[in-house]
Amino acid sequence: MIPGTMRAMVLERPGEPLRPSTRPLPAPGPGQALIRVAACAVCRTDLHVVDGELPDPALPLIPGHEIVGHVVAHGDGGGRHPIGSRVGVPWLGRTCGHCSFCRSGAENLCPSARFTGYTLDGGYAEYTVADELFCFALPSAYDDVHAAPLLCAGLIGHRAYRMALDHPFGGAIESVGLYGFGAAAHLIAQLAVAEGRRVLAFTRAGDVAAQQHARDLGASWSGDADRQAPQPLDAALIFAPVGALLPRALAALRPGGKVICAGIHMSDIPAFPYRLLWQERSIRSVANLTRADGDDFLDQAGRVPLRVDTTSYPLIRANEALDDLRQGRLQGAAVLLP
Ligand SMILES: [Zn+2]
Ligand SMILES: [Zn+2]
Numbered sequence: 001m002i003p004g005t006m007r008a009m010v011l012e013r014p015g016e017p018l019r020p021s022t023r024p025l026p027a028p029g030p031g032q033a034l035i036r037v038a039a040c041a042v043c044r045t046d047l048h049v050v051d052g053e054l055p056d057p058a059l060p061l062i063p064g065h066e067i068v069g070h071v072v073a074h075g076d077g078g079g080r081h082p083i084g085s086r087v088g089v090p091w092l093g094r095t096c097g098h099c100s101f102c103r104s105g106a107e108n109l110c111p112s113a114r115f116t117g118y119t120l121d122g123g124y125a126e127y128t129v130a131d132e133l134f135c136f137a138l139p140s141a142y143d144d145v146h147a148a149p150l151l152c153a154g155l156i157g158h159r160a161y162r163m164a165l166d167h168p169f170g171g172a173i174e175s176v177g178l179y180g181f182g183a184a185a186h187l188i189a190q191l192a193v194a195e196g197r198r199v200l201a202f203t204r205a206g207d208v209a210a211q212q213h214a215r216d217l218g219a220s221w222s223g224d225a226d227r228q229a230p231q232p233l234d235a236a237l238i239f240a241p242v243g244a245l246l247p248r249a250l251a252a253l254r255p256g257g258k259v260i261c262a263g264i265h266m267s268d269i270p271a272f273p274y275r276l277l278w279q280e281r282s283i284r285s286v287a288n289l290t291r292a293d294g295d296d297f298l299d300q301a302g303r304v305p306l307r308v309d310t311t312s313y314p315l316i317r318a319n320e321a322l323d324d325l326r327q328g329r330l331q332g333a334a335v336l337l338p
Contacts, residue, residue, distance in 0.1 A: 005022050005025060006023055006025050006125055006126040006127045007021070007125065008020075008121075008126070009062065009124040009315060009316070009336075010060050010061065010062055011063055012059065012060045014049070015051065015052050017319045018124065018322075023125070025127055026121065026129045028073055028078065028129045030075050030078075031075060031076075031077050031131055032075040032131055033071045033081055033132050034071070034075075035070065035071055035072065035127065035129065035130060035135075036069050036070050036072050037067055037123050037126055037338050038068050038070060038086075038337075038338075039145045039147070039335050040064040040066060040067045040068070040335070040338075041064075041066035041148035041149040041151065041153065041310075042318070042321045042322060042325055043152045043183070044241065045117075045118075045152070045264050045265075047325055049061070050063060050322060054265060056118070057118055057119070058118070058120065061117070061121065062121040062124050062125050063118075063124050065090060065115065065116035066123070066149060066150075066152045066333075067122065067128060067130075068087075068145075069086070069087065070084060071083055078132055085137070086137070086138055086144075087132075087136065088135065088136040088148075088151045090152060090289060091118075092107070092113060092289050092290070092291070093131060094113065095107045095112065105290065105292065108290045109287060109288070116130065124318050125315070126315075126338040139301055142301070145310055145312055145335050148310075149308055149333035150187070150297070150308070152184075153186075154187045154188075154297055154306070155289050155294055155297045156262060156289050157262060158293065159286050159293045160184075160239075161176075161191065161260075163260050163284060163286060164176065164237055172234070173235055174197055174234055175198045175231060175235075176197050176234065177233040177235070177236040177237070177249060178236075178239065179202045179225055179236060179237065179238040179240055179245045180203070180225075180238065180241075181201045181202075181207075181214045181222070182239060182240075182325075182330070182332075184262060185237070186331070186333075189218060190306050191300065191304060199219040200219065200222070200229060200231075201222035202223065202224070202227075202229075202245075202248075203222065204225065204240070205225070207224075207328065213309070225245055226248070228252075229252035232253065232254040233253050233257060234253075234254060234257055235259075236250075236252060236257070236260070237260050237262055238263070238266075241263050241265050241266050243266045243267040243269035244269075244270055246266075247269070250283070251276050255280060255281065256280045256281065258283075259281070261283070261284070261285045308333070309331055309333070310333050311331075311332065312334075312335050314336070314338075315337060315338040318336055
């Protein structure tokens with residue numbers, strides 16, 4: 001029995017707490033599925049949306065873009081994912097399919113793209129609708145709670161990681177610095193270690209719990225981000241939304257090394273001397289994901305068993321989960337359960 005209404009946590013105005021609401025059940029449009037949400041992980045991007053740091057939320061908005069659920073109905077032309085099947089709904093909700101970006105494998109940059117939990121309603125709810133073409137099948141080794149963080153922390157973290165490896169030194173990348181050791185870094189650290197690389201984890205000053213967490217997951221070194229790196233890095237990934245980390249990461253890179261900024265928002269980057277960039281060091285940002293990224297990462301996550309550390313909250317306590325993330329009180333990922 002599919003009910004006529006659902007409970008959801010709704011952002012009415014940025015800067016205010018989410019409000020528990022009862023909403024009519026969304027109707028799946030052409031090519032869409034209606035999905036009963038089993039779990040929705042909380043991403044740092046959700047914080048940026050809720051805190052008003054991103055410009056275009058479709059208010060009133062149901063946040064959440066790391067959704068695991070089961071298909072319960074289809075719109076016209078639907079059925080790619082059968083009734084009852086488990087799907088993951090990621091940040092990239094829809095693209096135009098015909099612009100130069102979409103046609104060249106860069107649908108993540110499509111100017112008409114819509115994003116789950118930002119410009120489309122997301123998964124902080126009992127049900128959601130999603131375009132079936134943008135939903136993923138999920139590896140069966142992960143239950144719903146542990147699959148949810150794969151959908152952004154894992155997936156976009158993986159895009160950033162792959163970008164760092166695409167490098168003048170190619171396979172010779174031995175040391176990878178991770179700045180900010182939260183949901184994304186704890187997954188990417190495991191992939192890097194499984195590939196035989198050395199992981200160095202840089203956390204906010206004095207965060208001994210995150211530093212221990214990093215070492216538990218195979219990091220060979222962890223410490224405060226304001227300390228000097230113990231060795232030159234071949235690549236650095238910045239997951240924390242802190243612009244001041246960028247010159248620090250550059251200063252830790254060996255010649256030809258690359259800094260990848262993996263977040264959607266960052267505080268201003270302080271001025272730095274050109275010598276930090278000199279010798280072919282480079283800086284790139286990662287935006288969104290492509291479906292090919294998702295297929296690639298989820299295939300890898302099916303083969304390399306990742307330990308996904310989560311803290312679960314009932315949906316009604318979404319504000320508490322966001323606050324714990326904001327204050328750095330979590331190890332791994334927060335997951336909401338409707
Ligand atoms: Zn496009
Ligand atoms: Zn995200």
